Amino acid sequence: MDPEAAQTARESLELAFHMSNILDTGLDRRTLSVLITLCDLGLNPEALAAVVKELRRESCSSSPMPETPSSVS
Amino acid sequence: MEEEHRVTDLIKELVLRLLSQNPQNPSSSIDTQKSLRYAIRILSSLMTPSIAPDSAAIAESIKRQLATQGKSSQALAFADLYTKFASKNGPGSIENKWAVLYLLKVISEDRKNQKSRSDSRVSSGFSASVGLPALFDAESGGYSGVSRNRETLEKGWNNGVLLVSKDPENIREIAVREFANLVKEENEVSEEVLVRDVLYACQGIDGKYVKFDKSVDGYLLRDSIKVPRATRITVQKLCELGWLFRKVKGYISESMDRFPAEDVGTVGQAFCAALQDELSHYYKLLAVLEAQSMNPIPLVSEMANSGNYLSLRRLSVWFAEPMVKMRLMAVLVDKCRVLRGGAMAGAIHLHAQHGDPLVHEFMRQLLCRVCSPLFEMVRSWVLEGELEDIFAEFFVLGQPVKAESLWREGYRLHAGMLPSFISQSLAQRILRTGKSINFLRVCCEDRGWADAATEAAAAAGTTTRRGGLGYGETDALESLVIEAAKRIDKHLLDVMYKQYKFKEHCLAIKRYLLLGQGDFVQYLMDIVGPELSEPANTISSFKLAGLLESAIRSSNAQYDDRDILDRLRVKMMPHGTGDRGWDVFSLEYDARVPLNTVFTESVMARYLRIFNFLWKLRRVEHALIGAWKTMKPNCITSNSFIKLQSAVKLQLLSTLRRCQVLWDEMNHFVSNLQYYIMFEVLEVSWSNFSNEMEAAKDLDDLLAAHDKYLNSIVEKSLLGERSQNLYKTLFVLFDLILRFRSHVDRLYEGIHELQSRTMESLSPSRDKTRSRRLLNDKTAEPGAWISDGRKALTQRAGEFLRNMGQDLDAIAKEYSSLLEGFISQLPVQQHIDLKFLLFRLDFTEFYCQLHPNM
Numbered sequence: 001m002d003p004e005a006a007q008t009a010r011e012s013l014e015l016a017f018h019m020s021n022i023l024d025t026g027l028d029r030r031t032l033s034v035l036i037t038l039c040d041l042g043l044n045p046e047a048l049a050a051v052v053k054e055l056r057r058e059s060c061s062s063s064p065m066p067e068t069p070s071s072v073s
Numbered sequence: 074m075e076e077e078h079r080v081t082d083l084i085k086e087l088v089l090r091l092l093s094q095n096p097q098n099p100s101s102s103i104d105t106q107k108s109l110r111y112a113i114r115i116l117s118s119l120m121t122p123s124i125a126p127d128s129a130a131i132a133e134s135i136k137r138q139l140a141t142q143g144k145s146s147q148a149l150a151f152a153d154l155y156t157k158f159a160s161k162n163g164p165g166s167i168e169n170k171w172a173v174l175y176l177l178k179v180i181s182e183d184r185k186n187q188k189s190r191s192d193s194r195v196s197s198g199f200s201a202s203v204g205l206p207a208l209f210d211a212e213s214g215g216y217s218g219v220s221r222n223r224e225t226l227e228k229g230w231n232n233g234v235l236l237v238s239k240d241p242e243n244i245r246e247i248a249v250r251e252f253a254n255l256v257k258e259e260n261e262v263s264e265e266v267l268v269r270d271v272l273y274a275c276q277g278i279d280g281k282y283v284k285f286d287k288s289v290d291g292y293l294l295r296d297s298i299k300v301p302r303a304t305r306i307t308v309q310k311l312c313e314l315g316w317l318f319r320k321v322k323g324y325i326s327e328s329m330d331r332f333p334a335e336d337v338g339t340v341g342q343a344f345c346a347a348l349q350d351e352l353s354h355y356y357k358l359l360a361v362l363e364a365q366s367m368n369p370i371p372l373v374s375e376m377a378n379s380g381n382y383l384s385l386r387r388l389s390v391w392f393a394e395p396m397v398k399m400r401l402m403a404v405l406v407d408k409c410r411v412l413r414g415g416a417m418a419g420a421i422h423l424h425a426q427h428g429d430p431l432v433h434e435f436m437r438q439l440l441c442r443v444c445s446p447l448f449e450m451v452r453s454w455v456l457e458g459e460l461e462d463i464f465a466e467f468f469v470l471g472q473p474v475k476a477e478s479l480w481r482e483g484y485r486l487h488a489g490m491l492p493s494f495i496s497q498s499l500a501q502r503i504l505r506t507g508k509s510i511n512f513l514r515v516c517c518e519d520r521g522w523a524d525a526a527t528e529a530a531a532a533a534g535t536t537t538r539r540g541g542l543g544y545g546e547t548d549a550l551e552s553l554v555i556e557a558a559k560r561i562d563k564h565l566l567d568v569m570y571k572q573y574k575f576k577e578h579c580l581a582i583k584r585y586l587l588l589g590q591g592d593f594v595q596y597l598m599d600i601v602g603p604e605l606s607e608p609a610n611t612i613s614s615f616k617l618a619g620l621l622e623s624a625i626r627s628s629n630a631q632y633d634d635r636d637i638l639d640r641l642r643v644k645m646m647p648h649g650t651g652d653r654g655w656d657v658f659s660l661e662y663d664a665r666v667p668l669n670t671v672f673t674e675s676v677m678a679r680y681l682r683i684f685n686f687l688w689k690l691r692r693v694e695h696a697l698i699g700a701w702k703t704m705k706p707n708c709i710t711s712n713s714f715i716k717l718q719s720a721v722k723l724q725l726l727s728t729l730r731r732c733q734v735l736w737d738e739m740n741h742f743v744s745n746l747q748y749y750i751m752f753e754v755l756e757v758s759w760s761n762f763s764n765e766m767e768a769a770k771d772l773d774d775l776l777a778a779h780d781k782y783l784n785s786i787v788e789k790s791l792l793g794e795r796s797q798n799l800y801k802t803l804f805v806l807f808d809l810i811l812r813f814r815s816h817v818d819r820l821y822e823g824i825h826e827l828q829s830r831t832m833e834s835l836s837p838s839r840d841k842t843r844s845r846r847l848l849n850d851k852t853a854e855p856g857a858w859i860s861d862g863r864k865a866l867t868q869r870a871g872e873f874l875r876n877m878g879q880d881l882d883a884i885a886k887e888y889s890s891l892l893e894g895f896i897s898q899l900p901v902q903q904h905i906d907l908k909f910l911l912f913r914l915d916f917t918e919f920y921c922q923l924h925p926n927m
Contacts, residue, residue, distance in 0.1 A: 005164040015158040022147045023181035031090045039172035049179035051112045055091040
């Protein structure tokens, strides 16, 4: 990656991070960059969002509140 | 493969990170694996996004959401960030920006929901992100399986309704998608195909679905094809252009077919050419439109910019202007189907009187081309006198006639072919100018008019070459025609006056035919008189010609121009039996080309009539003068009075006196009539005619002036139709006067004889025996007279004189009654003013007093 592209990527990431902070998504830089990469590769953002949600829930559910995973329809 | 690996690696990392976010729970590898599998399952189940990939819309919706939540500063910040984010392009930047935004949005919403959720949760699985729009409080129905027991009203969380899509703006997208489906259902045929068909129809070709329907006489979509009614109507409206095109094209091809048969004139051809030019512009437009119609029409849901596409609506906008023009052309075609030449140009011109600048400009261009052949014809006619009109389209018609009637009948105007932008007076001028050129060329054999023509063209600012003038330059045409007319008329009149000496000939006619040359007439009458007393069929015109020659030689007429004298001839009119020479004698003047344009046969016949009248009047005058010569007192007659008896003497004296009185009356009448004719009629008319000849600007003026001159002479000399009674009375009077003359002759003959007898018997002892002997020899019956003696002589004389006296009385009475009748009619005439004649005849009011009823 040439420096200019790297610069652009860094700046885009920064902007996206700021946006995500405004929206209060709770994502950190690293996770966000992974997600962005996956989106760019063409994955469905809805699906990604769902993954995020589920995994968060799971991580929460592994804590004292037991949750039943919802059915995938 | 590498892609997939990468993807898997990334997912793994994601899972790890997400799980590790929860610090409380240390992630076990099994959990990680499970989660990984789960994640992959989720990801593989949803492949296509449900919303339109428009990052701007998503950003907008996020902004709005933030604003409605009261976080306006954050909304502004977000907007700012988004603009910067969106402007990042090139290598290293994010390509699916919309995906990123959408992702963030969904995640934030999920988090919000998660945070605000209480224990029991509505399953908002993956179907949450698919399908239905977010319905707000009002509409809460929809999906079954929703538990309505959640009463919590949260922002963004609806009343127990399955929030399938948290993006309110998805309403639009969903609705549009539904509409697209509906459209696909309703239309059997797609709009692109229809557009292409319409474009074909507008060139007169049947398309796949749009065909020409003869029964309706228009282009229609077949009823069997299922399209919504609006589309059907739109297609029909657009196909009107096709119908108009068909009409115009049909006319053009018809005309082209008829051209070899020489039925279509030059103007018609020009019209077709102009129409074809317009159609070529139209074809260009259609070509451009056809290129555009190849682009697919995007449905409303697709916001991609797929180039310049062509829908039916756009087509109707493009067709607005061509429709107007085509309509105009179709109207003109209808109008001009049966017209040709100048009439066609005039009809098109009438249509050009329009306020709309588009129409006006269009018509002007069309007319420029249509009228160019006409203007050409006018130019060549006016400058060269050429009538190049194969198809009979020009408004000047020519016909082959003899040279002498070339001016009057050779050319005339054809009102039907006169276009409306050329006024009547201009047309007259055009006609006259061309006629003058032809006249000069044919009758006068003059070539000088060509210079005049070039001068005229130069003065008017155009050239004598072709194509100098066009429609819309009627002023230029008018000025050209006026200049040409002015010069050529002047040239023509110059030629007539100088080369052909028109004025001199007129004067000659006046002098000879109208008896203006008094001494010549006198001599002629003296010489020809005795000849003419013979019956008409014994007179030879050859002899009369010789007498005419001698009369000319002995009068002042011999000094006249030889050319003029050559033309003067004797003419014997056709006579019946019993006619005397006086009735059939006349003079004639031979006017050759080109003067016989003015002096035509009919004109010469009128001159002849006037000549006859004047000749008769002269004859009567001549007769009276002859009578005077006999009647004037001389010693012979006065001597005899001494010797006679008083009774006879008295009778003689009274007879003589009565004769004298009657002669005086007649002479008064005749000389005054003569004077009136000569001076009041002939000279006055001639001076008027001279003035008008000076003022005449062209040959038409000259002809009119000459006609007026002749008319006035005819009317004033009582030869007109309305003066028939007077004319007859006059002729009876003339006859009477001639009878009187013969009576007087007889009377004086008798007196001379009587006196010679008396002289002989009364003076035997005279010295002049020889004269007596002569007298003796002359007497017929010397014995009878002398032997009777004085008594017989007296008796005879008395008888003779009495008879004569009675005759004279009769004549006198008749004469006075006729004259009275004549004079009484004079003031009553309304069509001519005879007061001068009346004044002369009756200036002492003698007759008025005699007969008070006058």
